[in-house]
Amino acid sequence: MAQAVSSDKIPVGISACLMGQTVRFNGGHKRSRFCTDTLTRYFDFRAVCPEVAIGMSVPREPIRLVSETPEDSVIRAVGTDSPELDVTHQLIDYAHTVSQQSDDLCGFIFMQKSPSCGLFGVKRYLPNGHPEGKAQGLFAAEFSRLNPLLPVEEVGRLNDAALLENFMVRVYAYRDWKNFVREGVTAKGLIDFHSRYKYLVMAHSLVEYKAIGRLLANLSNDADRIADEYIQHLMTALRKPASRKMHTNTLMHLQGYLKNWMSAADKRELENLIHEYRNGIIPLVVPLTLLKHHLNHHDGVHDYARQQVYLNPHPYELGLRNAL
Structure with missing residues (x-):
């Protein structure tokens, strides 16, 4: 017989809003029923909201990714209305904290389009507010860099079979x-x-x-x-x-x-x-x-x-x- 898949639940990280937690900037959530109703049968989800974890309130001013020029590789996470609100280093540092505490994780599901958690195609802006290109959310990018072998995915892409x-x-x-x-x-x-x-x-x-x-x-x-x-x-x-x-x-x-x-x-x-x-x-x-x-x-x-x-x-x- 082929090897049976173990029935033990697997520890997997996940953006907290996907579990229905009201942690988004507007006080809402982005519950994924597939994650909460189906994958919870197999995964022991460890919910993380980087923005709340670094001390941002709910609700709060939204943040976005900004670089000084289209060619600039330095990307910051700043307030949409208050550019002086800069949480770049806090998000990166928190990725290190979570990584150090997550040796048992076997995967991570991130929220798409998020300036902290998006893995692919997050909008990047210039200081004048004009969108210019795409990037990764800062927390997701640093966490993935620190854990290059860990399976990671965005929740929206899980709709693709x-x-x-x-x-x-x-x-x-x-x-x-x-x-x-x-x-x-x-x-x-x-x-x-x-x-x-x-x-x-x-x-x-x-x-x-x-x-x-x-x-x-x-x-x-x-x-x-x-x-x-x-x-x-x-x-x-x-x-x-x-x-x-x-x-x-x-x-x-x-x-x-x-x-x-x-x-x-x-x-x-x-x-x-x-x-x-x-x-x-x-x-x-x-x-x-x-x-x-x-x-x-x-x-x-x-x-x-x-x-x-x-x-x-x-x-x-x-x-x-x-x-x-």
Whole structure:
């Protein structure tokens, strides 16, 4: 059987307004029902509002990102109506505080368009008030810089099925890695860990797949150093959403473990479903379900194939591969 996803809730950071907390500048919130009603079944959310945490009131004057010139890389967070209100350093310092207190986090969901929490495309202004380009919210940018391996995403982007599935893959993989490291890194343990992730990596990045192969081929006694390199390669690979072409390639590789156990008719059926998926006719869950059925019902199939995380990288009941 493929490895079951752990039922333990995963610690994940989140912008407090997304949990329904009334912490926004206007005294309101931006509750995400998907986060509060669905993801809370799997995540132990740790809510953070950087602006309130640094002492800003509710309600309060809104802040915005400002740079002196369009080319200036120095970006400040200042009051919309009162430019003398500058909380740049407070937001950056608070990112360090949260980072130091969040070693157990396995992901973070940020509020989009926020000058403190936005990850992508936050409006940047010139001192005269004219919008000029985009930037990252200061807290989110610094927190992400301090935690480069941590899976992070904006809540609005979770409406995209591929981005949501990719975020969940990364969160569960990162939690799995943290559990592995907690038990103590050994050369054998690292090989065993990757043996379960081999085909998930293949589905996301052949470049990283080959790089990991070279890394582990030269596994020495310095397992901790190699483990540090390994997790960088793994999370880099998983940040790249898997394409239909890459999923198809992975499915066909896994089908190869069944070549001596399936009847000709069953083999044709599975191959046809894989090709229909490749052509966009059916979702990934269809050939994947049949593949798992055959892997689990032929006793002669090597356990190596059954144990692949690719088969169950996140809770099945979320149905995340139904839309891929």
